[in-house]
Amino acid sequence: MTVFRRMKIALGAALALGLAGTVAQADEQFFPLQSYRVGPYAAGGTGFFGGFIDYLNLINIRDGGVNGVKLTWDEGETQYEVERGVEVYERLKNRPGVAAWNPLSVGIAYAMIDRITKDKVPLITINHGRTDSTDGRVFPYVFPLLLNPYSETSGIVNYIASREGGPDKLKGKKIIVLYHGSPYGKETIPIYKLLADKYGFELEQIEVPHPGNEQQSQWLSIRRAKADYVVLRGWGVMNPVALKTAQKVGFPADHIIGNVWSNSEEDVIPAGDAAKGYVAITTQASGAEYPVLQEVIKTVYGAGKGNLDDKKRIGSVYHNLGIVNGILNVEAIRIAQEKFGKRTLTGDEVRWGFEHLQLDPARVEALGAKGLFHSINVTWDNHEGDGRVTFQQWDGAKWKVVSDWIAPDWAALRPIIEKSAAAYAQEHGIKIRTSGDDPVGQ
Amino acid sequence: MFDYQFLLEVLIGGLLSGVMYSLVAIGFVLIYKTSGVLNFAQGAMLLFAALTFVSLVERGTSFVVALAATLAVMIALGIAVERAVLRPLVNQPPITLFMATLGLSYIIEGAAQLLWGTQVHGLDIGVSDIPFDVGGVFISRFDLFAAAVAGSLVALFTLFFRYTRTGLSFRAVADDQFAALAVGLRLPRVWAAVWTAAGIVALVAGLLWGARLGVQFSLSLVVLKALPVLVLGGFDSIAGAIVGGLLIGATEKLAEVYVGPLFGGGIEAWAAYVVALALLLVRPSGLFGQKLVERV
Numbered sequence: 001m002t003v004f005r006r007m008k009i010a011l012g013a014a015l016a017l018g019l020a021g022t023v024a025q026a027d028e029q030f031f032p033l034q035s036y037r038v039g040p041y042a043a044g045g046t047g048f049f050g051g052f053i054d055y056l057n058l059i060n061i062r063d064g065g066v067n068g069v070k071l072t073w074d075e076g077e078t079q080y081e082v083e084r085g086v087e088v089y090e091r092l093k094n095r096p097g098v099a100a101w102n103p104l105s106v107g108i109a110y111a112m113i114d115r116i117t118k119d120k121v122p123l124i125t126i127n128h129g130r131t132d133s134t135d136g137r138v139f140p141y142v143f144p145l146l147l148n149p150y151s152e153t154s155g156i157v158n159y160i161a162s163r164e165g166g167p168d169k170l171k172g173k174k175i176i177v178l179y180h181g182s183p184y185g186k187e188t189i190p191i192y193k194l195l196a197d198k199y200g201f202e203l204e205q206i207e208v209p210h211p212g213n214e215q216q217s218q219w220l221s222i223r224r225a226k227a228d229y230v231v232l233r234g235w236g237v238m239n240p241v242a243l244k245t246a247q248k249v250g251f252p253a254d255h256i257i258g259n260v261w262s263n264s265e266e267d268v269i270p271a272g273d274a275a276k277g278y279v280a281i282t283t284q285a286s287g288a289e290y291p292v293l294q295e296v297i298k299t300v301y302g303a304g305k306g307n308l309d310d311k312k313r314i315g316s317v318y319h320n321l322g323i324v325n326g327i328l329n330v331e332a333i334r335i336a337q338e339k340f341g342k343r344t345l346t347g348d349e350v351r352w353g354f355e356h357l358q359l360d361p362a363r364v365e366a367l368g369a370k371g372l373f374h375s376i377n378v379t380w381d382n383h384e385g386d387g388r389v390t391f392q393q394w395d396g397a398k399w400k401v402v403s404d405w406i407a408p409d410w411a412a413l414r415p416i417i418e419k420s421a422a423a424y425a426q427e428h429g430i431k432i433r434t435s436g437d438d439p440v441g442q
Numbered sequence: 443m444f445d446y447q448f449l450l451e452v453l454i455g456g457l458l459s460g461v462m463y464s465l466v467a468i469g470f471v472l473i474y475k476t477s478g479v480l481n482f483a484q485g486a487m488l489l490f491a492a493l494t495f496v497s498l499v500e501r502g503t504s505f506v507v508a509l510a511a512t513l514a515v516m517i518a519l520g521i522a523v524e525r526a527v528l529r530p531l532v533n534q535p536p537i538t539l540f541m542a543t544l545g546l547s548y549i550i551e552g553a554a555q556l557l558w559g560t561q562v563h564g565l566d567i568g569v570s571d572i573p574f575d576v577g578g579v580f581i582s583r584f585d586l587f588a589a590a591v592a593g594s595l596v597a598l599f600t601l602f603f604r605y606t607r608t609g610l611s612f613r614a615v616a617d618d619q620f621a622a623l624a625v626g627l628r629l630p631r632v633w634a635a636v637w638t639a640a641g642i643v644a645l646v647a648g649l650l651w652g653a654r655l656g657v658q659f660s661l662s663l664v665v666l667k668a669l670p671v672l673v674l675g676g677f678d679s680i681a682g683a684i685v686g687g688l689l690i691g692a693t694e695k696l697a698e699v700y701v702g703p704l705f706g707g708g709i710e711a712w713a714a715y716v717v718a719l720a721l722l723l724v725r726p727s728g729l730f731g732q733k734l735v736e737r738v
Contacts, residue, residue: 038552040659042560104646181708207708212659214667217453217698217710224448237660240562244654248571248582266562270656274571310561 016153029066029333029344031056032092034103039079040236043192043266044318048104049075051322052329057300057307058292059330066333067342072097082107086115093119097344099330100124106184109142118256121347122332122354126325127152127260127283131187134384135421136355143354145328146283146376146387149280150417152260153191154408155389156281157199160229160257162403165203167260168177171200176222178242181209184261188233190352191413198412212238226370227251232258232280239267240275247274248323254279254393264317268394276396281389284324284373286399288315292323293369317399324373331367332357336370355380380436386410451579452699453692458585460691461592465650466668467632467675467683468595469643475616475678476636477528480538485665486550487641489657491516492648496565496657509645516641519550524634532629551662562658567649588650592684595646599639599680608635616678670718676731685729690714 029150033052036045056071065071073097076088085108089101093115100122103109109125109304113133116123125133126145133142147155159174161167177192179185189205196203204225206218219242222230230251232242239262246256258267258280265286266389268275288297293315300306300313313319336353337346345353357378359367364375378385388405466484473481498508527542569587573580578738603609614622615632623629648657651664667690675686697713727733 038555038560042555042659043562046560181711207706209708209711211663213655213660213664214459214694214710216459217452217695217702220448220452220455220695221699224445237655237658237663242654244571248573248584249580250573266658269564270562270658272564272566309559313561425443 002285004303014065027065027068028072029099029343029350030095030097030208031071031099031329032095032101033073033075034078034080034085034088034105034108035075036080036105037075038077038217039081041080042256044264045080045104046308047264047266047313047316047318048322048325050313051319051324052102053307053322054296054300054319055292055323055326055330057305058296059326061303061305062295062299066330067331067337069337069342069344071099071330076110078103078105080105080107082111082352086111088111089115093121093309098347099333099345099350100347102126102325102329103210104128113139113142119347120351122351124325124329124354126321126328128184128292131415131422132424134382134417136170136379136381138421138425138430139383140433141351143383143385145354145357145378145383145385146324146373147260147389148384148417149187150191150413151384151387151408151410152281152389154195154410155406156231156257156259157192158406159281159389159391159403160163161199162406167199169354172202174202174204174225174230176225176227177203177205177231177233178215178218178222179205179207180212180235180238181207182235184235185233191416192231194260194412194416208234208238208242209315211236213241215241215245216248219249219251223249223251228255232256232262234258234262234267237270238262239271240270243268243271243274243278253277257281257391263392263399265313265399266318273396275394279391279402280394280399282317282392282399283387283389284317284320285371285390285401286315286317286320286392290370290372292327292372293368295368296323315371320372323370327367328357328359328376331359354378354383357385361413373394380433447578449696452695454579454581455585456692456695457688458582458589459695460545460671460687460689461585461589461684462650462654462687463499463664463671463691464684464687465588465592465595465643465647466664467671467687468592468599468680469640469647469682470665470668470672471678471683472599472643474639476612477539477615477633477677478536479528479543480536480677481487481640482540482543482665483523483547483550483706484640484644484668485662486547486554487516487519487644488648488651488664489659489662490519490550490554490648490655491641491645492565492661493554493558493563495645495649496563496652500563512645516645517638520637520639520641521634523637524630528633528637529630547662550564551659555659560659562656563652565649565652565657569653584654590652591650595643596680596684607718608632612636625633662685667714670714672728673718674721674728675727678732679730682728682730693717 014423020405033044035049079086098121102124106128109129129144131148131150133139133144134148161170254277256278260281263280263282332353335356336349340349359376374388376385390401390405391403392399393402474634495508495512571584573582596621611627611632671686671690675682694710694714698710702709
């Protein structure tokens with residue numbers, strides 16, 4: 001990639017939204033993208049938004065859009081900063097045919113909830129966001145698709161149980177959660193406590209102050225505690241530093257289980273050999289062998305329209321997350337079109353599509369994504385959609401899937417989610433929906 | 443029963459981490475000593491150096507050639523900063539110069555990403571981080587290597603300042619800029635040289651920190667680790683940077699392990715600043731900093 005091209009991208013994102021994409025018109029469905037291609041989190045941003053755009057391009061080039069409705073998008077650079085994300089929202093929200101917002105940022109997503117609810121446009125927080133937004137009765141426009149933080153917690157504990165030979169073998173084991181010192185990092189503290197009580201494992205939760213570039217004392221404490229497993233709930237530089245420091249104190253990498261924001265190539269490559277054997281949860285497998293990825297390579301990159309500058313990143317964790325996010329957005333539109341007509345839809349109509357986003361393994365296979373992700377079953381009151389998780393292990397060069405698709409313990413988590421959502425509803429004066437046919441809004 | 447072995451391990455780990463902080467702090471001290479400027483761009487320079495080096499290596503350049511090329515780039519950067527930023531701002535108040543370095547840090551960070559991209563990189567400098575086991579106490583090989591490098595750097599700078607013409611001119615400018623000008627020293631040349639020296643320190647620190655954290659954007663945040671070191675040791679003392687680093691490193695680790703649990707953990711980031719601020723109240727120029735005496 002030339003310097004000129006990078007300058008063009010950065011300046012284009014910052015100054016001229018019209019440069020990066022196209023403008024939505026009749027029979028077009030528009031995706032406003034609050035991307036981050038520069039700044040500290042650019043590696044993840046370029047991968048995710050690159051994958052998302054690659055899939056939208058695939059649908060346009062291969063199918064001529066969704067039933068003839070062309071997909072369009074524009075990017076606004078946020079550098080992962082909340083105020084910039086909100087600014088981009090205000091700038092792009094009045095463009096015609098807005099389908100959904102996909103910020104891939106907890107902070108930006110939180111800041112948008114009231115706004116998108118008022119404007120009646122879906123907010124997609126795949127694998128992240130407020131856990132209680134899973135409750136569609138209270139959060140009609142927010143969709144933490146595939147995985148919320150509580151399900152992630154349960155999925156990780158279930159995986160450790162499977163390695164130990166069953167949930168009953170967890171009793172007496174010592175699990176330490178090393179979490180990022182931020183609201184994101186702290187969100188799962190009560191759930192780990194709940195699961196420790198349920199399964200009888202010993203639990204310790206240790207905070208790493210932001211940004212996490214120094215963890216000597218935490219890992220010495222872990223070694224002294226003689227932990228059986230460490231769950232790494234990290235972010236950014238905290239992840240490779242955790243792996244390197246674990247090596248420094250002699251803790252085995254294959255007993256460190258990373259959460260969904262500690263599972264990318266960007267988290268392990270800087271750690272070098274120290275990352276070999278490290279295991280992390282994911283909702284989507286990495287690799288480019290899946291038919292949909294092959295089509296993206298052939299059709300989109302073959303036409304010179306690929307979004308990633310470095311083709312080696314095709315099939316990486318963030319790129320594949322973007323691809324899966326693209327599939328879910330496009331299928332929601334397709335489902336909504338069946339009800340409302342093959343035309344540009346309103347945000348509220350796309351919301352209906354997301355609330356009926358049910359892709360079983362057969363449909364996932366038909367979309368060329370068998371093995372890439374398992375399935376999703378979103379309903380009007382369950383906006384997460386019961387996504388399955390799998391675990392991947394870093395072999396020093398690439399991730400390898402090392403588990404089956406695992407189901408979190410949704411039944412145990414649902415009452416906690418409903419309680420939190422009910423408190424939010426009371427605080428904000430929201431009328432709780434009692435059926436999918438209820439009118440939505442504040 | 444109190445675990446003294448664990449205490450020793452935490453203490454050694456803290457001291458060795460402190461050496462890494464000192465490496466960053468030395469870059470600040472060099473520039474502050476000679477120009478009175480707190481160079482906020484030191485972290486960005488560190489990132490730029492590490493990113494340039496690792497990008498060249500990944501493009502097939504040999505380690506030695508990449509090191510030489512990065513050194514040349516850092517020298518060019520030092521000279522360019524003096525020409526484009528410092529020289530036009532001669533005689534401006536310190537806060538203006540500080541703001542200039544703040545702007546400079548953003549420019550360097552942006553330029554680094556434009557030139558070399560946004561991907562993170564692993565950096566292997568050939569030093570393993572498998573620990574030594576000394577009587578049950580684990581000691582990091584990498585941190586020992588870093589301490590040796592920092593020690594060598596300090597020794598080199600000490601010799602340079604005492605026995606070379608340029609080094610003596612650095613000291614003269616540091617003592618009194620106007621007197622140095624009066625005896626014929628060229629300030630711009632000294633400043634260019636000192637920014638070059640800071641660039642070299644940034645390269646060394648960038649390689650060591652890059653090998654420790656990976657080479658990524660957040661590398662520039664290591665300056666936050668250097669600030670309490672500077673407050674404690676003094677902004678204009680290389681010896682102070684070393685002693686301050688050791689004290690801060692040890693204090694924050696001991697505080698995190700033994701005091702942290704009382705506060706729910708995660709205190710090391712601000713514990714270092716508590717110590718630095720406490721010292722600031724009783725000794726504003728730091729442990730080794732020069733006391734400012736002014737005629738009023």
